[in-house]
Amino acid sequence: MIDKPFTSSPFILGLQALIARLHPTHPQFERLQKELKIKEAGDFGERYIMQELQKFSTLHDFHVLHNVILPTALPMQIDILVITPNGVILLEIKNIRGQVRFKNNPRQVIRTTEKGDTAVFTHPEVQLEQYILAMQQFLDAHHISMPIYGAIVFPFNNVTIHREGEGLPILMAKELPLYFHKLSVGRYQQSVNDITHMILSHIRDRAPFPLCEYYDIEVANLQKGIYCENCGQYGMQKLKRGWICTRCQYVCSHAHVRALRDYYMLVGDTITNKDCRYFLNIDSQDVAKRILQKSCVTRSGSGKYTQYNLSGLYRKCEDSRWPPENR
Ligand SMILES: [Zn+2]
Structure with missing residues (x-):
């Protein structure tokens, strides 16, 4: 079942408000517009995956939570958390189009668009590994022992992925049913209602408000x-x-x-x-x-x-x- 449904990121609402009140000649205007576009694409991908996961929601003990921030020592913001009797699964959603190369050593993601423009992103695995570790510490602190998995998910087939070496699974959305099926044959069979409730009761809100301070913009510059x-x-x-x-x-x-x-x-x-x-x-x-x-x-x-x-x-x-x- 969907225990925490999709909600649009408050950061997006804030950025939309900031851009709407900022003059187009402001030195940060273009950069903020680009940032908003990336965040909106991310939200769109997460919404789509949540809709796909809704199809599993009839399954017993399959709990889905969108945007999970927990009070952990290492920062953690999970796009989608799935709690099943066989383990806790952290999904990092990446809605990037074009040719995407996952580079090892150092770990980077390089995206090339159809026009040939390239951009470098943080490797999602680096983030996801940190979230898995944070989740491990969080569950340990609550005396819960469960396997923790993580996967990077691309929602749409508008991307060609090249990967160097091994690492956490990179999946297309359509592979998710099989991925969950494979995990479900594990030996663990815990009831997950209590764990889900415990996690829900610890969820935090986080938005970097106020944005003028966050982006170092004078209030006087706002419309x-x-x-x-x-x-x-x-x-x-x-x-x-x-x-x-x-x-x-x-x-x-x-x-x-x-x-x-x-x-x-x-x-x-x-x-x-x-x-x-x-x-x-x-x-x-x-x-x-x-x-x-x-x-x-x-x-x-x-x-x-x-x-x-x-x-x-x-x-x-x-x-x-x-x-x-x-x-
Ligand atoms: Zn009017």
Whole structure:
């Protein structure tokens, strides 16, 4: 069964927000666009593999978890974790197209596109070996003894793979059924419900927010204001209820929520009335106060020093479909 379904990476949401608020002439603009493309391709591949794995979900004791980060001494972020009675399987998904060469000594991945452009990536095996070791330590600490496997999976047949030497398995998505079948003939027959619950209860969130700090970008360089999702312009104006775009007259009741979410991902997890007026580009202190009191559950301090906490608002956006339908 799918115990932790696919969710889009919060890093992607953050990067999309950052690029949307950054001027194309900013020195980091192109680099960030490239980074976003790579992350989006990665997400697309992971979503596809999760759909494929759903087909096994009728199998007894076959538990699938997307994006698993556990509190381990060695950093660990597993794309997809599969827990079966015969072992724990870590899948590292690589959605790279073109000619891909896995080089040994030193271990590198070199990708050549159809146009002949080459790019060098970290060898996924290096990462995966670290995650396997971290998982070993994690299970040991919880007195669980289980075999741990790892495989690198390419979701689509748009890649030609060349490999030097031996190493962890590199599979195409279509090989997964056979791979799992081979593992299932092992001798271990543990019940995995408890292990799955234990792992689920330890899962952490991790996004490198705020992104301005992460990428060393001045907040002053960001486009301010409230985004119109109809025409793409910043600068919606407050109506008695909701917001109106001065360019296309589009009316939206919740446009400020997206701006506050952007602030959370790009600038910081708490905001003052003054910061809110600056970032959302609104003049009225009272309007800012009403928005913040309505949007933020927790706050600290008083008067003009009140800090409103945006993390609850961000989680709400993450959990529900975004943007909401009620316009
Ligand atoms: Zn508009």
